[in-house]
Amino acid sequence: MPENVSAVYPLTPMQEGMLYHTITEPGSGVYLNLISVRVEGDFESDRFKEAWDVLIHRHEALRAAFIWDGLDAPVHVVREQVELPWSVHELSHLHHADQQAVIEDFLAEERRLGIDIARAPVMRMTLFNLGDGAWHWIWTHHHIVIDGWSVQLLMEELKAIYDGTAVDGEQSPVEMSGLHDYFEWQAQQSD
Numbered sequence: 168m169p170e171n172v173s174a175v176y177p178l179t180p181m182q183e184g185m186l187y188h189t190i191t192e193p194g195s196g197v198y199l200n201l202i203s204v205r206v207e208g209d210f211e212s213d214r215f216k217e218a219w220d221v222l223i224h225r226h227e228a229l230r231a232a233f234i235w236d237g238l239d240a241p242v243h244v245v246r247e248q249v250e251l252p253w254s255v256h257e258l259s260h261l262h263h264a265d266q267q268a269v270i271e272d273f274l275a276e277e278r279r280l281g282i283d284i285a286r287a288p289v290m291r292m293t294l295f296n297l298g299d300g301a302w303h304w305i306w307t308h309h310h311i312v313i314d315g316w317s318v319q320l321l322m323e324e325l326k327a328i329y330d331g332t333a334v335d336g337e338q339s340p341v342e343m344s345g346l347h348d349y350f351e352w353q354a355q356q357s358d
Contacts, residue, residue, distance in 0.1 A: 174227065174245040185311045186233055186241055189284060196278045198310040202318070203274060206302040212294055215304075216253060218328040222321065223251055223288065228312055232287035244287070252291035259298025266297055274305065282309050 178186060188197050223229045227245045235241035256273075258266045273293065282289055290308035297303060313321065 171247050172244055173230075173247045176243040176245070178233070178241050178243055182233070182243065182311050183241065185309075186235065186284070189309070189311070190235070194279070194281065196281060199278060199281055200306075200308050200310055200318075201274060201277055202304075202306040202308075203270070204304050205297075206304055207300060210300070210302050212255065212296075212302065214329060215294075216251075216292075218325050219251055219292065221328050222325060223249060225324075226321075228317075229290070230287050231289060231312055233284045233289070233311060236285075246287045249288045251288055253294070254292075255294045255296065258295050258303075263297075266295070266303075270295060270303055270305075277305065277307050282307060284309050284311055288312075 185198050230246045230249045232244045232246065233241060234244050256269075258269055261269065273295075277293075282291070289312045290306065293305040293307070295303040295305075
């Protein structure tokens with residue numbers, strides 16, 4: 168295996184369709200997902216980031232990139248390690264309306280920028296500190312790596328890790344089959 172590659176898989180038919188539309192409609196934001204949530208209370212941004220690092224280590228789909236240039240067929244490349252892009256912005260000095268304007272402008276810019284699916288991870292995180300214990304979290308990711316049903320499971324697992332009810336190294340509290348298992352199953356279906 169090449170350096171920092173743990174596995175290479177073919178794309179699922181659904182992923183092939185998403186890849187096609189992503190490539191042929193650049194800048195359209197097709198399949199770009201933005202989860203935007205206000206968080207209040209005892210929120211620890213460093214612990215939140217650590218919980219995400221655990222998730223990325225546990226789930227190979229979150230370490231994936233999609234490569235197609237110069238290949239006969241596109242592939243799903245799982246990296247051994249990735250660095251999740253994080254940015255933290257301080258908005259506590261602004262009034263509420265100005266904070267909201269900054270966040271709305273940021274969301275519009277995220278949609279315009281899109282995400283490079285050829286570089287793992289195919290997601291990035293942004294936190295805005297609003298002051299008085301309030302934060303705004305934005306998770307930008309491409310649907311090619313995670314669907315809505317899996318997002319819900321991932322959020323349950325994230326909460327368990329963040330709350331300390333899941334121990335690093337233990338089996339995921341939600342069963343999410345690995346990519347390898349899925350591709351083995353898919354190959355058996357075509358036999």
